[in-house]
Amino acid sequence: MFKSIMIFIFFSLGSVGAYAKIDLVTLPIRDQVQLTIYNPADLTLVREQRTLTLKPGINRLELSWAETLIDPTSVYLEAPQHKGQVNLLEVSYLPHVKESAIWVIESQVSGEVLVEISFFTSGITWNAFYMATLSTDEQSLHLQNEVRINNQSGEDYLNAKTRVIVGKIHLLDEIAQLAKQNPPYGMPIEPFPFTDGNGTLTPRLEEEIKEKSVRSIFTDSVGVAPKQIIKEGLSEYFIYTIEGTESIPNGWGKRLPALDKIDIPVQVLYRYDEQRYGTETQQLLFFKNDQEHHLGETPLPDGQVIVYRQLAENQHLSYVGQLQTQYIPVGQEVEFNLGTAKPVKVEPILMDYKTENYLFDYQGQISGFDRIQEWQLKLTNNRDIPVEIEIFRQIEHPYWNVTYAPDLAVHYEKIDLDTIKYRLTLPPHTKEYLLPYTLTLFEGERQSKKTLIKGMAQ
Amino acid sequence: MKLVISISYIIFSLLFLFAQSSWARVKLVALPEREATVVRLDNPMAILLEEERHLTLQKGINQVDFSWKGVEIIPDSVRLTVLEPIDSVTVLNVSYPPNEQALIWQIVSQNGQQVKVRISYLLKQIDRLITYKAIVNKEETVLDLTAFVVLRNFSGENLPLTRFQLDYGETLASKLANGETKRISFFTANQLPIKKYFTFDAAQLPWDPKQISDNVSIPVHYELDNTPENGLGKQVLWDGKVRLYAEDGHGNHLFLGEDYAQFTPIGQPLKLMIGDSRDVVITQRKISENRVNERRDKQRTQVILYDLEAAMQVDMENFKDQPAWVRLKEPMPEEWEMKTSSHPYKREHNQEIIFDITVPAKEKVIVTYDYVQRNMRP
Incomplete structure (x- = not known):
């Protein structure tokens, strides 16, 4: 199951230099896990709850993350029910030990303590996908939006509370690179060359995670109503929280419906602009992300759109085109460029x-x-x-x-x-x-x- | 990998007798224990280690060996300071034996005594990083800041219980083995007031968002002043990576983004970029351009000087539910004069003006300005 993220608690002898593992107190499993998945950055914030058994004073704890894509510098611990009483004083990455850290936790409480451990991982991605169906008279649109999540992180996330984030995040380093970096914070930097200096920086690992094609599975439950997605804004981001929990094993993908609106009044417009499109006329589709257009509850995330036109007979469809849509804030006009319009x-x-x-x-x-x-x-x-x-x-x-x-x-x-x-x-x-x-x-x-x-x- | 200090004694009389002969260095049995080791991290350019030791000296010339096989000490940086008793010993010279990571001090002592010395040296392959974790409230008005020091020791030297001294505050006592990296939290400041800004730099960003296929993202940052009124101001904030989180109102946090905080002296603002906004949309246009005030040469055949009048319009739309504080940076030509502007502006430098505009929630503000570009030559 959780093959990778393991926690051990032990007390140290207090000996110089090495932390002797003498007393394995408990091996807590995680009680609850929450995934917050970003896009397009390859970044997922994982928050998991575990119950640790602590003694008053200094507790040492080992966390290991072998075969995962976790950024070890992003790991923090909090005890929400014992604020100020349980503190993570030090995180130590020992020599010659890979993918493992020793935590020094100072506790003023004794016994079972619920802690929240948060960290970043790479390898879990999401994207938005739209299906748009134009009415026969091109006056209205049926718009469906799905959220698709892929897990290539090396870690199984079972019964996870899942959120996806719409927004453009500012990152200094790629999480996938930090996950591979050993030691976790890199090597010391030589600010100026000394005569016999041989300080070299760890070479940047150029290897990219190979994108694998993944199978997509729909919601586990058959015959039950599709899950609700709760949407809310925070700072420059929009959060889509998926109702209940999801199990996304490593290597799997999952697609969840996020929006389904019919009879959106639309305006079709043809545009000729040599500077933008050359000498071909483009067909554009306009509507506003507002209440008048049965939308406007949330921004529309950027994603791929496939547009069909409903034909008059027997619900047949004709393919109109596909495009990549921009992010559309609430209240803004949506402009779908359906491509060249020969007629x-x-x-x-x-x-x-x-x-x-x-x-x-x-x-x-x-x-x-x-x-x-x-x-x-x-x-x-x-x-x-x-x-x-x-x-x-x-x-x-x-x-x-x-x-x-x-x-x-x-x-x-x-x-x-x-x-x-x-x-x-x-x-x-x-x-x-x-x-x-x-x-x-x-x-x-x-x-x-x-x-x-x-x-x-x- | 070991640091060894050894002392050899040369009896004054022997020295007198064999003054002309060369004498071998004798490594001593006793290995003085080091005490009170302090690693000073106040200068990020190099790490200074200071250790105190008690040396037992004989009357006469003593030879103190200091060797550091496998430890990344910068040899020229090694210093010896006698702490007590002062004036009772004199360091005659320092010599560096060939092909050894070592040095030898010749110390003259007036009598047989125990002296307390401090040995200081610069170490390579050890350094410190500063990182921060910041949590803002849901309304983005205040921020809790925790600072961490990350010690990276690949110097070859094991540091048993050692005091690490930043340039301020108390020392941190910790152990740091060779090859070890350790993150230690060293201060927390809560409820620091912040202000959020959007910055549109017309010299950098596209003017017409409709002309490009992707959204134009407007950079967003927080500003907080490193002052005592804001709960800081006790110390310089060192530069380092900041990871910003926000409370989501459900007991959880959302990661907002990360930025590299610049070195911020006391009294200065700390700017933390969180990411880009796509909910503030700015469209800029040059509406007109006219040649005026033409001046001709003596023959009146050619225009040799003219002014150029330009009219600019910037549409700022805020699709957010909260007002947005937008800093509009406009590039200007070299020689110019403002004729009219719809909003007050300030001159950042000769070729840049700044409008600070509050765009109310769900509203649009139009900024216009007309300027004359003076003394153009055809």
Whole structure:
């Protein structure tokens, strides 16, 4: 069972240098264990409860963690029911002894004491996975989210209270590296070279944990309602606590449903933006992580999304695409990019080019002029439903002006210094919709005259 | 691996008789026990070991051998100080025998006596790390701090019950065998008030989060002042790794992250980065740029100098349930002048300004500023 993390208590003779193990008092098993699993950092905080039998005064205890991926520098002990009365004074990693430490515990109480031991391990990971199903009319979405946990830590965790953490943690060292480091805190550092110095640092172990494919098992219980996941925020993190306990033996994975919402109103939008996507139109799906969209209880963790579309007949599905979603805070708009949309096309065509309004200096040299470009955006919608489309145009020139025919219904919106955006709806089966505009670029002296021109960029 | 000290006596008369002849060093039977060993850890650049011993000296010249086979002593650092009685003995010289990790002191004693000496030396392959464990309350307003010293001894010397002295506080008494690493807790300070900050550095982070595929993460840190009012301020906080935990309100802790605390003198703030926030979203844009105030050359043919007006807009959205204290760092050109700004700012240095903005929970704050970049040359 718990082959690896073992605790022995013994009293020391108090002899110099070595701690003689003379009296093995008890071998406590763990009463309870809690796993807090992070992502994407390979880090799990393990807190286990054990009952130790302590005598008043100094107690020595041995902890060993052979064949695990535990970071020995992260091990702490607390006695929640005897705060201030049971203290871990020292942790000692003896010479020539690997994967073992001696703890010196000072106790003011006698008898059985419940202690909590916490440490980090690597090798347990989790990730979020989404299944999204668009309704036939693309007006609503069925969104399912699952949490998947994999245990490659070398340790079996049976009946563990399990929590997974959504958030981006700041780590200085990888736990997997610390777990391999011997001695646990590394070797002393030579701050400046002495003549006969041979102080070398332990070479960093480059070996990575090989990712193994693991089988996935669903909740142990068959025919019982799926487990609830309790969600709450703390600091910059969101905690998903899985109801009850879970057993995750070493080498196993487990998938638990975390969210299942139907009829989420969504907006499908097509977007053309050469800077971001090149010349292909993208299909995007928008909804907000809020109550109006039957969401908003928790942030949505980043993870993989597979999107299907419900077909009208016999509940058949068609595959739309897959994507990696960002983390979405409560209240923020979700943007799923479903990828290239061939049926909706945007083609910017330069129809005419001329230069005008030349200015000359006192020596007769050209000091300014306007470059006038006549653009036509050729839009096509081959779908059988109307589509909403956004077109971004980068002007790449800070001094410009856009004009268009007065009867044109579509106006642009200025995004920043040199970016404009058009937004319009294309009816179904639009073979060709032309959106013309005139772009004037001001060169040289004409740049300072531009404030005189109406409709000018500021 | 042993440290041996031995004394040989040369009777004054013998020395007189055989002054011209070379004499062999005699290792003594008695091995003086060392007392009161102190390992000083106050300078992280090198560890100083001081030990006290009683030496029984004969009248005349005494030769005291000090050898350290297998121990990483820096030979030039070894010193001998006579503690008592002072002035009754004189160290004549120190010699280093060839191919030995040893030295010999020649000591003249006015009479046969027992003297108390202190031998000090620098040891290699032994050092100390400082690490901290900090637990913040659920509301992130106060923090409990425990400091640990980690002793790593690979010096070749076994240290039986020894006092370890940091630069402050009481000494820690412990044993430390060769090859042993030991973590000892040495102070705890509870309920230290902290403040949480978000920092958006516009020179480092992307301006438009929608343009990139991953979330833009805004670094978050806690600040606490190393002052007596805050329950600290008694000592310098040495640099070291800090692991931060938070109480989760259910009797458990959540690991928040770790950071390397910088050396923090008394009165200075300690900044501890915990991680990145994705619940504060910042979008920055340059809205316009205009050339103004053009000046020409004598022939009035060319613009030789102009100013550039720029308008900036920073949208700060807080999706959290608590207000966020955001420090907005904005890069500036070399020669500039602010025209208008929606919020007060402070000049960090010539090319950086800082806005300290509180963004209320679930709200959006828009910061705008217009500046002129002076005396540009085409």
